[in-house]
Amino acid sequence: DWQLQVVNILSLCPIIERVPRSRSLQILLPDSENILSQEFVERILELFNKIPTTEQTIASQCSFFRLCIDIVSPNSPLRIYLYKILFGKEPCPFFGPVLSSVLVEVIKMESQTLAEIIRNTSAILDDSIHLNAINAALKSNHLDSPIFALCGDVMQRNFFSFFSFQDLFNSFQDAVNLLRSTNVEPLQSILAVALLKEFVNTLWKSLVSIRDATREPLEFEVDVDINELVENINRAMERQSFQIRSLKLYFLRDLYAKGLSLHGIKCFSKVQGETFPWLNDLEWSDEDNRIGFVPYRFYAQYNEAEEAFEPLYMRGQQMKAENFLNYVLTDSSISKKMSLMGIAISRLRDIYALRDLSLHEKTAIQFLHTQLSNMPFDNFYRETLLSFITNTHQLYLISPVTSQSELLIRSVIVHIVALHSCLSASNSPLAAYLQALKTCKETYILTSSSDVDANILIEIGEALGQFTRYECECGFKYIVTECGDTREEGICPQCKSRIGGINNKVNPGNRRIDVQTIRGNEEANERMGYAYESTESRKDINYRIRGMTLASYRVLHLFVHTLIAATSREDCQDFFNIKEPIEYCKRHIEMTGTF
Numbered sequence: 001d002w003q004l005q006v007v008n009i010l011s012l013c014p015i016i017e018r019v020p021r022s023r024s025l026q027i028l029l030p031d032s033e034n035i036l037s038q039e040f041v042e043r044i045l046e047l048f049n050k051i052p053t054t055e056q057t058i059a060s061q062c063s064f065f066r067l068c069i070d071i072v073s074p075n076s077p078l079r080i081y082l083y084k085i086l087f088g089k090e091p092c093p094f095f096g097p098v099l100s101s102v103l104v105e106v107i108k109m110e111s112q113t114l115a116e117i118i119r120n121t122s123a124i125l126d127d128s129i130h131l132n133a134i135n136a137a138l139k140s141n142h143l144d145s146p147i148f149a150l151c152g153d154v155m156q157r158n159f160f161s162f163f164s165f166q167d168l169f170n171s172f173q174d175a176v177n178l179l180r181s182t183n184v185e186p187l188q189s190i191l192a193v194a195l196l197k198e199f200v201n202t203l204w205k206s207l208v209s210i211r212d213a214t215r216e217p218l219e220f221e222v223d224v225d226i227n228e229l230v231e232n233i234n235r236a237m238e239r240q241s242f243q244i245r246s247l248k249l250y251f252l253r254d255l256y257a258k259g260l261s262l263h264g265i266k267c268f269s270k271v272q273g274e275t276f277p278w279l280n281d282l283e284w285s286d287e288d289n290r291i292g293f294v295p296y297r298f299y300a301q302y303n304e305a306e307e308a309f310e311p312l313y314m315r316g317q318q319m320k321a322e323n324f325l326n327y328v329l330t331d332s333s334i335s336k337k338m339s340l341m342g343i344a345i346s347r348l349r350d351i352y353a354l355r356d357l358s359l360h361e362k363t364a365i366q367f368l369h370t371q372l373s374n375m376p377f378d379n380f381y382r383e384t385l386l387s388f389i390t391n392t393h394q395l396y397l398i399s400p401v402t403s404q405s406e407l408l409i410r411s412v413i414v415h416i417v418a419l420h421s422c423l424s425a426s427n428s429p430l431a432a433y434l435q436a437l438k439t440c441k442e443t444y445i446l447t448s449s450s451d452v453d454a455n456i457l458i459e460i461g462e463a464l465g466q467f468t469r470y471e472c473e474c475g476f477k478y479i480v481t482e483c484g485d486t487r488e489e490g491i492c493p494q495c496k497s498r499i500g501g502i503n504n505k506v507n508p509g510n511r512r513i514d515v516q517t518i519r520g521n522e523e524a525n526e527r528m529g530y531a532y533e534s535t536e537s538r539k540d541i542n543y544r545i546r547g548m549t550l551a552s553y554r555v556l557h558l559f560v561h562t563l564i565a566a567t568s569r570e571d572c573q574d575f576f577n578i579k580e581p582i583e584y585c586k587r588h589i590e591m592t593g594t595f
Contacts (some may be wrong), residue, residue, distance in 0.1 A: 011067070036072060038081050045085070058095075063100050065332045074109065079456055080133045087137035090146050096316065099147075100154045106130045107159065114159055114191055115171045118178065118307055121188040131187060138186035146359070148190055155194035165206065165222050169229065175199075176236040179243035196247060200254045214267040218275055230275060237278035248278055257314060259294070261308050295415055296342025299335045301328075305343040312364045313347055321364075325371055332378075337422040341385060344368065345414060350391040353398045353407055366388050378537035380435045382568075384421040388414060394582055395565050413589065416559055419567045434563040437571045446556050466519045472499050484517040561588040 007091070012384060048061050065086065072078050086099060107114070110128055117124050117131075125132045141147050160168065175192040178184050184192075204210065208219040220226055237248060252265050253326030260268060269279040296302045308324035311317035328336040348365060351357060357365070370387060372382045387393045396410045423431040432440055460467060460479065471477050474495035480486055486501035501507045565585035572581045 020418070031391060036068060036078055038078055041068065041078065041081065062095055062098050065095075066101070069098070069105075074130070080129065083130070083133040084137045087134050087147060087151075088140050090141070096150055096154075099150060100158065103134075103151060104156045104158050106134065107155075114155070115167070115174070118174050118188060118191050118195065125185065127189070135185055135187040138190075139184070143186075143189060150185070151190045152194040152197070153315055155191055156198050160195050160198035163195075163198065163202075165199075165202050168195065168202060168223055169224050169232075171195055172199055172232060173236070176239075176244075176247075179247065180239055180241055194566060195248065197254075200251055204254055204258055204557050210255070210260065211264075214260070214271060216271070218272060234276060234278065238278070248282065252282070254438050257310060259297075259303070272358070275539050294342070294346045296338060296346060299339045299342065301336050301339035302342050305339045309343050309347065312367065313360055314318070316360045316363045318367055321367065322371060325375060329375060337381065337591055338419065341388070341418040341422065344385055344389050345418065348539075349391060349398075349414070350411075352391045352400075353402055354400060381421050384417060388418070393566070395562075395586065404490045410592070412558075413566070414560050416562045420563055430563055432560055433560060434567055437567045438565060446560050466517050468517050469513040470499070470506065471511045471513055472497065473511075477513070484512075484514070558589060561585040565589070 027275075044064060048057065048064075051057055065082065068078075068082055072082070083102070086095075086102060109130065110117075110124070112124055125135055138147065138151070155457075172195075175195045178188060178192040179196075203220075203222075206220045206222045207213055208221055212219075220229075222229070237244060252269070255265050255268060269282060273280045294302075304327075305324055308320040312321040323339070328340050330336075348357075348361060353359060369386060372386065388396075391397060396413050398407060398410055403408070417434065420428065420431045420434045425432040425435040429440070429443075429446060431446075464479075464481050466484075467479045467481050469477055469479055470486070472492045472495065474492060474497070476492050476494040476499075478490075478492075478499060480500070485504040486506050487504065489498050489500045489502060489507065494498045497509065498507050499510055501510065506512060562585070564575065565582045567575075569582075572585075575581070576584065
C-alpha cells in the first residue's frame with residue numbers, strides 16, 4: 001500500500017505547477033526548486049532496505065529513483081544526494097536504464113565535449129557540480145566494479161558510438177596516455193576506456209573482410225592515413241603495463257565478438273604479426289583454444305543472426321534479437337532454425353568451457369527463455385535450444401575443467417542434436433529417435449541387431465525347439481534351453497567370469513535378453529527394436545554389420561546412440577529398460593573415437 005501511495009504522490013508532482021494558484025497550494029509549495037526533501041528520500045530508502053529484495057521491490061526502487069530524477073530540479077541539492085546513492089554502490093539488477101538516463105542527461109547539460117573532458121578532467125570537474133558529484137561517488141568503487149563497467153557501456157553506446165572514426169582516432173592517444181597514468185579520476189578512466197573500446201569496434205568494422213584478414217594483408221575502409229593509424233597503434237602497444245596488455249587482449253576479444261573463432265583469431269595473429277608486431281607478444285597454448293570452429297557459418301542466415309544478437313550479448317539490447325526470432329518464425333526453414341541454434345551455441349553455450357557467464361550473457365539467456373516460451377516454436381526444438389544455453393543436459397555438460405578431447409566429442413554431440421531437432425521426425429528415422437523415441441521401440445534400429453544373428457537363431461531353434469538368450473557383462477551371448485531359467489553355471493569363454501546361475505537366479509553381471517522364451521524357428525527371426533551390444537565387441541576397428549562400410553557403420557552408430565541419449569530421460573529409460581541408459585549410450589559414443 002505504501003508503495004502505491006508513494007507512486008501516486010510522485011506522479012502528481014510534475015503537474016502541480018500547472019494547477020491554478022491557491023493559498024493552500026502556496027503553502028504546499030514554498031520552494032519549487034525543492035519539491036522533495038532529502039529526509040523524505042532517506043525514509044523511503046530505509047523502507048526499501050527493510051523489506052525482502054525481490055524482482056518487484058527492485059523494480060519499485062527503479063521507478064522511485066526515476067521519478068525523483070524527473071521531478072527534482074537540476075539545481076537542487078537533492079540531485080547531488082541522489083548521485084551519491086546511485087553511483088556510490090554496485091548497481092542492482094534493472095538499474096541500468098536509470099543510470100543511463102542520468103548520465104546522458106548530465107553529459108548533455110555540459111558545454112564541453114567528451115574529448116575535452118578526457119584531456120582536461122580536473123578543470124572541468126571544478127566547474128561542474130554534477131560531474132564532480134558523480135566522480136566523487138564513483139571513487140568508492142574499484143575500476144573492475146560493475147558500476148564502472150555499466151557507466152562505460154552507457155558512454156560508449158550513447159556517445160562514442162556516434163563519433164566518426166577520425167574523431168575517435170584524434171582522441172586515441174589521449175585515452176592511451178590515461179591508461180598509463182597513476183593519477184586518473186574515475187570518470188576520466190571510464191571515458192578513456194569507453195572511447196578505446198569504440199575505437200577498436202569501429203576499426204575492425206572498417207575491415208573490408210574480416211574473414212580474409214586471417215589469410216591476407218589487412219584492408220581498411222576508413223578516411224584516415226592507414227600508415228599513421230598503424231604507427232600510432234603500434235607505438236601505444238610498445239608500452240608495458242597491465243592496462244596496455246588488457247587493451248591488446250580487447251583487440252582480439254572484439255574480433256571474437258565479430259565472429260572469428262579462437263582458431264581464426266590465432267591465424268589472424270600469425271598473419272598480421274608483421275603489421276602489428278605486438279600480436280606476436282601474446283602467448284598461445286592449447287588450453288586457450290577450447291572450441292576452434294563455428295560450423296554454423298555454412299548457413300546463409302548465420303551472419304544475420306550474429307549481427308542481430310551482438311547488441312544483446314554485448315549491451316543487453318533486445319530489439320534486433322527479437323526481430324530475428326520473428327524472422328525465423330516466418331517459414332521455420334532448417335537454415336534459419338540452425339542459424340538460431342548456432343548463434344546460441346557458439347555465443348552462449350561454448351562460453352561454459354571458458355569462464356562464468358557475464359551479466360549480459362545471463363540476461364541474454366533469460367531473454368531467450370522468455371521469448372521462446374511465448375513464441376510458436378516446436379516444443380522439442382525450444383527445449384533442445386534451452387538445454388544448450390543452460391548447460392544442463394548430462395550428455396553434453398561442459399565446464400572449464402572439461403578436457404579438450406571430451407570437449408570436442410561433446411561439441412560434435414551438440415551439432416548432431418541441433419541438426420536433428422530442426423528436422424521433421426516423419427522425414428528422418430534419426431530425427432524420430434530424438435523426437436519420438438516411443439514410436440520407434442518396435443521398429444528396426446539402424447546399426448542394431450545383425451541379420452547374421454537371426455540366421456544362427458533359426459538353426460538353433462530347429463535343433464533345440466525352444467531357448468532363451470542371455471548376455472555376459474563382457475557382451476558374450478549364450479543360450480539357456482527349455483523354460484529359459486538358469487539352473488547351471490559355466491565359464492564365459494571371453495572374460496572367464498561365471499555365467500548362467502543356480503536355482504533360477506542369474507549370476508550378477510549377466511542379463512536375460514529375451515523376456516519370452518523363443519519357440520521354434522518362426523520366432524527366431526530377427527526381432528525389431530534395439531539390440532543391446534557390448535562396447536568390448538565394438539572396439540574392433542573392422543567391426544561392421546549388414547555389409548556397411550566401416551565409416552558408414554561408425555558414423556551411424558554414433559548418430560543413433562547420440563540421438564537416443566539426447567531424448568527425454570523418461571523416454572530413454574523406457575526405451576532401454578536398464579539402469580543408467582545415458583551412461584550406456586555414452587560408452588558407445590566414446591567407442592566411436594577409436595575409429
